[in-house]
Amino acid sequence: MSLFCADAFLSPLEIEATVTRALEEDLGRAGDITSVATVPEDAVGRAILNARQVGVISGLPLVAAAFRRLAPDIEIVPHARDGAATAAKTELMTVSGNARAILGAERVALNFAGHLSGIATATAAFVARVAHTRARVICTRKTTPGLRALEKYAVRCGGGYNHRFGLDDAMLIKDNHIAVAGGIAVVLKRAKAAAGHLVKIEIEVDSLEQLREVLEVGLADVVLIDNFDLQSMRQAVAMVAGRLAIEASGGITLNTAAAIAETGVDYLSSGALTHSVQNLDIGLDIEM
Amino acid sequence: MSLFCADAFLSPLEIEATVTRALEEDLGRAGDITSVATVPEDAVGRAILNARQVGVISGLPLVAAAFRRLAPDIEIVPHARDGAATAAKTELMTVSGNARAILGAERVALNFAGHLSGIATATAAFVARVAHTRARVICTRKTTPGLRALEKYAVRCGGGYNHRFGLDDAMLIKDNHIAVAGGIAVVLKRAKAAAGHLVKIEIEVDSLEQLREVLEVGLADVVLIDNFDLQSMRQAVAMVAGRLAIEASGGITLNTAAAIAETGVDYLSSGALTHSVQNLDIGLDIEM
Amino acid sequence: MSLFCADAFLSPLEIEATVTRALEEDLGRAGDITSVATVPEDAVGRAILNARQVGVISGLPLVAAAFRRLAPDIEIVPHARDGAATAAKTELMTVSGNARAILGAERVALNFAGHLSGIATATAAFVARVAHTRARVICTRKTTPGLRALEKYAVRCGGGYNHRFGLDDAMLIKDNHIAVAGGIAVVLKRAKAAAGHLVKIEIEVDSLEQLREVLEVGLADVVLIDNFDLQSMRQAVAMVAGRLAIEASGGITLNTAAAIAETGVDYLSSGALTHSVQNLDIGLDIEM
Amino acid sequence: MSLFCADAFLSPLEIEATVTRALEEDLGRAGDITSVATVPEDAVGRAILNARQVGVISGLPLVAAAFRRLAPDIEIVPHARDGAATAAKTELMTVSGNARAILGAERVALNFAGHLSGIATATAAFVARVAHTRARVICTRKTTPGLRALEKYAVRCGGGYNHRFGLDDAMLIKDNHIAVAGGIAVVLKRAKAAAGHLVKIEIEVDSLEQLREVLEVGLADVVLIDNFDLQSMRQAVAMVAGRLAIEASGGITLNTAAAIAETGVDYLSSGALTHSVQNLDIGLDIEM
Amino acid sequence: MSLFCADAFLSPLEIEATVTRALEEDLGRAGDITSVATVPEDAVGRAILNARQVGVISGLPLVAAAFRRLAPDIEIVPHARDGAATAAKTELMTVSGNARAILGAERVALNFAGHLSGIATATAAFVARVAHTRARVICTRKTTPGLRALEKYAVRCGGGYNHRFGLDDAMLIKDNHIAVAGGIAVVLKRAKAAAGHLVKIEIEVDSLEQLREVLEVGLADVVLIDNFDLQSMRQAVAMVAGRLAIEASGGITLNTAAAIAETGVDYLSSGALTHSVQNLDIGLDIEM
Amino acid sequence: MSLFCADAFLSPLEIEATVTRALEEDLGRAGDITSVATVPEDAVGRAILNARQVGVISGLPLVAAAFRRLAPDIEIVPHARDGAATAAKTELMTVSGNARAILGAERVALNFAGHLSGIATATAAFVARVAHTRARVICTRKTTPGLRALEKYAVRCGGGYNHRFGLDDAMLIKDNHIAVAGGIAVVLKRAKAAAGHLVKIEIEVDSLEQLREVLEVGLADVVLIDNFDLQSMRQAVAMVAGRLAIEASGGITLNTAAAIAETGVDYLSSGALTHSVQNLDIGLDIEM
DSSP, X not given: OOOSOTTOOOOHHHHHHHHHHHHHHHHTTTOOHHHHHXXXXXXXXXXXXXXXXXXXXXXXXXXXXXXXXXXXXXXEEESSOTTOEEOSSEEEEEEEEEHHHHHHHHHHHHHHHHHHHHHHHHHHHXXXXXXXXXXXXXOOSOOOTTOHHHHHHHHHHTTOBOOOSSTTSSEEEOHHHHHHHTSHHHHHHHHHHHSOTTBOEEEEESSHHHXXXXXXXXXXXXXXXXXXXHHHHHHHHHHHTTSSEEEEEXXXXXXXXXXXXXXXXXXXXXXXXXXXXXXXXXXXXXXX | OOOSOTTOOOOHHHHHHHHHHHHHHHHTTTOOHHXXXXXXXXXXXXXXXXXXXXXXOOOHHHHHHHHHHHOTTOEEEESSOTTOEEOSSEEEEEEEEEHHHHHHHHHHHHHHHHHHHHHHHHHHHHHHHTTTSSOEEEOOSOOOTTOHHHHHXXXXXXXXXXXXXXTXXXXXXXXXXXXXXXXXXXXXXXXXXXXXXXXXXXXXXXXHHHHHHHHHHOOOSEEEEXXXXXHHHHHHHHHHTTSSEEEEESXXXXXXXXXXHHTTOXXXXXXXXXXXOOOOOEEEEEEO | OOOSOTTOOOOHHHHHHHHHHHHHHHHTTTOOHHHHHHSOTTOEEEEEEEEOSSEEOOOHHHHHHHHHHHOTTOEEEESSOTTOEEOSSEEEEEEEEEHHHHHHHHXXXXXXXXXXXXXXXXXXXXXXXXXXXXXXXXXXXXXXXTOHHHHHHHHHHTTOBOOOSSXXXXXXXXXXXXXXXXXXXXXXXXXXXXXXXXXXXXXXXXXXXXXXXXXXXXXXSEEEEESOOHHHHHHHHHHHTTSSEEEEESSOOHHXXXXXXXXXXXXXXXXXXXXXXXOOOEEEEEEO | OOOSOTTOOOOHHHHHHHHHHHHHHHHTTTOOHHHHHHSOTTOEEEEEEXXXXXXXXXXXXXXXXXXXXXXXXXXXXXXXOTTOEEOSSEEEEEEEEEHHHHHHHHHHHHHHHHHHHHHHHHHHHHHHHTTTSSOEEEOOSOOOTTOHHHHXXXXXXXXXXXXXXXXXXXXXXXXXXXXXXXXXXXXHHHHHHHSOTTBOEEEEESSHHHHHHHHHHOOOSEEEEESOOHHHHHHHHHHHTTSSEEXXXXXXXXXXXXXXXXXXXXXXXXXXXXXXXXXXXXEEEEEO | OOOSOTTOOOOHHHHHHXXXXXXXXXXXXXXXXXXXXXXXXXXXXXXXXXXXXXXXXXXXXXXXHHHHHHOTTOEEEESOOTTOEEOSSEEEEEEEEEHHHHHHHHHHHHHHHHHHHHHHHHHHHHHHHTTTSSOEEEOOSOOOTTOHHHHHHHHHHTTOBOOOSSTTSSEEEOHHHHHHHTSHHHHHHHHHHXXXXXXXXXXXXXXXXXXXXXXXXXXXXXXXXXXXXXXXXXHHHHHHTTSSEXXXXXXXXXXXXXXXXXXXXXXXXXXXXXXXXXXXXXXXXXXX | OOOXXXXXXXXXXXXXXXXXXXXXXXXXXXXXXXXXXXXXXXOEEEEEEEEOXXXXXXXXXXXXXXXXXXXXXXXXXXXXXXXXXXXXXXXXXXXXXXXXXXXXXXXXXXXXXHHHHHHHHHHHHHHHXXXXXXXXXXXXXXXXXXXXXXXXXXXXXXXXXXXXXXXXSSEEEOHHHHHHHTSHHHHHHHHHHHSOTTBOEEEEESXXXXXXXXXXXXXXXXXXXXXXXXXXXXXXXXXXXXXXXXXXXXXXXXXXXXXXXXXXXXXXXXXXXXXXXXOOOEEEEEEO
């Protein structure tokens, strides 16, 4: 059974590196001194990973990687995979093997599972609000330092989609770029001239006037309309008429999402999906 | 003017390593392709870091480090330091220098500032609720993977105190350790026999009976009373009578904090301070 | 004076990391034992970086970084910048300072400059052949392991453009993907469903029949026509009629480039630009 | 069956580190997004590594390491080993296992195999030209940054031998060292005084006069005669009369190699073997 | 059979990282060139790790890790575990497998075993001298750079206990801290105010007067009496009367240890245990 | 004034990397919590590095690097350089600047200085015993894991010379290589055939018979006579008659060194110089 959510992207080497760093952070120089002092080296145990809240799961491959990193021969039996919606009490995985390894990796495993499932759950709530429209919910670069790829994966687990992963994989022209370059026409021409043929160009506009100029220049793939009211959004959708994709952003919340999606925009982006999320309560029940 | 909060601990090498990793994550292979395409290499700018919400600041040394990492000669003028409580609109720092460096480090700088100030602000709210008591608010190991040292620093910025930083700097005996070892007396003896003379021992108990046994054995420095009701907490405080420190934990919220603190326990610990926090809204106003 | 080629992308942290790794590789454990044995520690020198061949320069920021890594206060005066076309003998940079640092970084600096200028020069030759058309010359992922970002930067220095930087920043659907998915329509639908809104989709076709199917499905941004003859290329251009971009690939050489470009395709890609390139002869003339 | 060329040196840890870095470079943050979107996670495939050109193979251990890094249990069956001369079409290795892992590591594996086999093939051509003499063909430090150990291994696969691996494993005294030290006698004495008993000393000379002085001083193990004409080389060989080894360098090409080797010099060194090499055409034929 | 000493702390990730670094240091760029040149790639061998001196063993997990790092399937049969006291000639471990891997890891394995067993042996000698008292022997932060966690583990193998592992896991107030803060009372109050509830505070005193002040202030957990004579130590023990733990330090040797321990102090600390230790003679007898 | 010993080799990048690792090891996650709690952030101080014992200094560049790593603008005034012989009390360096940085780097700086000066001092004592002969004292690969380059530098500071730095920079044929290859003649031929022209070959012999065979084969540069008695050494010197260098090894001590050197051997090697050395007592006197 796969641990991964289908169609959600995450480099396997990223998992390895991030899990190792997290374990090093927790084990420090001396390791789990409590368990070494109190649990025999050859003791074995069995642990059940449990979701204790309704939510959407993300992070199981990291949980497995954390336990395997300390005990390569530990036995892992998954009962769910990332992207699954859980009831209030759901067994996600059974882990059997060396007791010290289970105790030593427990907190790291739970920190990954709780954080990423929190993002997936928040995303799923957002997605549900706009499910009657064609709008997609997307994340931003407002992610926790060091965890971007993981958090973007978690957004996918929750049914959302990803904005760019960094400053280097797409162009997003903002007000400062426009100002320095000397206007929308010139900035778009410069961007298009420099961009590779597989690099999309998005441009942020603050007004319908700017949007009109973007449409006239015609080199952008996506326009980001920032802090538009609903009426302006509807006008924007009409003006654009499908010629480019429209991303709405700016303080979008669960409560405003449906109305915004109904204006006909293509994407709703929310930084809060990744930067202000409640952990999902996931625990480990251990028997030794 | 110092950027650091007084009495809050953070290794300078940790700052460097974490900021570099975050910038590498955002810049990727090609760097900030939008700015390279649209902003001249020698353009200069000035940016003001602004708190746009009431809160407590944390992360200014990381903000400064992010800008300096891309432009060592950038000019940084701080207007506040970590630990400061801000009004709804407060200028925190002025950054002047190479425009591409400002744009290239902007998101990383803000991600650190928003996340850590969110933790400091949440901590300060908690601390305010118990200010009329002698109880201290403390964090846990439920931190974001890779950011533990930074998040523990942020808790201090908010007026809280730190639990252990990892599995290796103090012993915390939990139910599984007790079960495997065969009881409270034996587990405490094993722990004390193994612990160095600068390592404190904390033990988690689920009942007053367990607490009584801990007091009889007498080798612990701190007892963690988990999910006790207020009445049991008061009894625990009376039983302990100052012989060891008492940490209360288990789903403590802003609403329950005052009542718990009033029972006379020494410490209230909350994982939510670090794992479920709202970003503080901090932005960068750039002039070029 | 800038060292960088305008509009060519390269993360500054990538430069630092790659230069450090190269110096560690050359200095090994004991460093430059010949110079330590024979040149006084406080000796100073002056060195001129010279292009000894006609070509296009790339790599000057790496040259400067190599010398500065061993002697932060070394003086660097550039006489050219990346992207410059040089005569048979052209002074590129003057480096003045500690003699041991100059000798210790010399080979690393030259290895970067010669290799990247070789790529820029080869690219420029290619670009010249198609200058009378609207076709752009682009690179591939057939790069030297560990140097991809640098080599893609060098292609830009020579007037070329970049294909994707890795497996993660754009989709390129090849024959195996089509075969496993079960045909062009289904593979494109799957790709589009999974792709973020800033991710372009390119698909490789082997025949005009496949191209027709791609056009009917209509979800691709770019089509890669692989090993088409000139006649088929012209037919492809006519069929596509500007609805998506066309990349021609497959053993394109300097001799065939013009004819291919004249068919009206948008991009000519060549792995040889990065994987089979002659060093440009660049030397360092040192006076001590 | 071994993958390695006999008598060619390469640290196993170097392979691991270089392959991991190359895969990280290609997979980036999100990994192989095309294959995740279009190929089922549990799909399996079989791939044949094919040499499509006559040449000498190098890099098979890196090919195997790349596939194993993404799928430790992948099955690898070698049909050739490094150092083998291949016909125009030769199967080198069969790889069977997870389809995404095969597709994800394909380009990295081919980049290593093509580059290193290119070096081995170029070296073998050189070696063939001097096979009727006792001269050995050797490489230099003009290698691709980050790949020195691998490229020196590839030279051995082609029948060549290695010059020093870095600045620290042998002394090579050049004109600047001589100039700063104040002459050949003093520089050789300084070098010999400082050199460990397992460190050889080579000195570069530009004239027979300098060579005479080197012979008189008598502390060198090897003399490098740089840019000598054939007549001078013969005189040098006669003068040296076997008292030290002679390395000829300076723009040696396939066309001039035989004549130079016939002068009686011991070593011909060529930077072009590693810095200006044509990839060998090696491909991966995948069946899924 | 376990390789580890019971109750001695060492993070498993620390072992991996340190062993890899040591092997990289020894193998360099080209690896074990002697063995590659002279031992067939598929040769196998058997090696016995032998203690050739009376002592206490430490380092077997690192020995095993070194061999496994070069040959994951090597067979390791332990005959002793860390902490064991050995006779003059004792077989510790049998290693069977690839001959080149055994030869390539031999020196690294022995360097770990000899160094750490040297520390364990020196510690055991110290411990033996004070065995008739209740004093414990402890180490310091005077460790070999890069090996602190390993050396502290070795001290435990010899029967000693560990002082703090770094500057961050306990407070140790020294003369400079007292001077800057302005006296013992103020420094202890500052330290206590800042310290987390699981951080112990130790303070160094130079005189009984200072000790008296420490006792009056009452916030320290441990007092370090530095360079006290025996008479003063006895007075200190009497003054303290069990209210805090006493660590004696300052040039303590094997010869003075018993008398010091008999004064009633709790801990004797010695930097020499880790910074000035004789290797234990451990060798590898190889049969091929 | 230089900090480095003349003619002693050490890569500057090695210093940086090793010092950073050592500081990270000591500062851990939270840094120097005692100093942060008790010393104001802007306090400054002055510290004198003092040798408190007669000895030979090594490690001053690492001391300087440690302080500079925590405070780049710290002022360093050297009063001695590595390789200097000191009286019982000698000021080596004055360090002025941020007090927390001085306290935070103190222990790391002293650990380097004490350890490396200990090696230099032990080496100098050895060198003094053989000063009336032409024999050189050399180290081995029996070094502390992770510190080889530094320890070999320290041996040079003490007047000794270096054996190979790793398995890759020279060949040392031992009994197992001879046995597997099938005798001295064949092993030497294999080694010579594989060795590059700048790689020396040393072979270990256990008897005069083996030495005779080595001389007959004639391909070695150095012979290592292991555990020969004085009489056999003299015979070996006579037999060799200058045709190759002779290294004597095997339990050589200060007491036996002179007699061994007087036999006429070229090199005396001692593992104890690096693996069993007493720290030199170097302290830091701080005024704040």
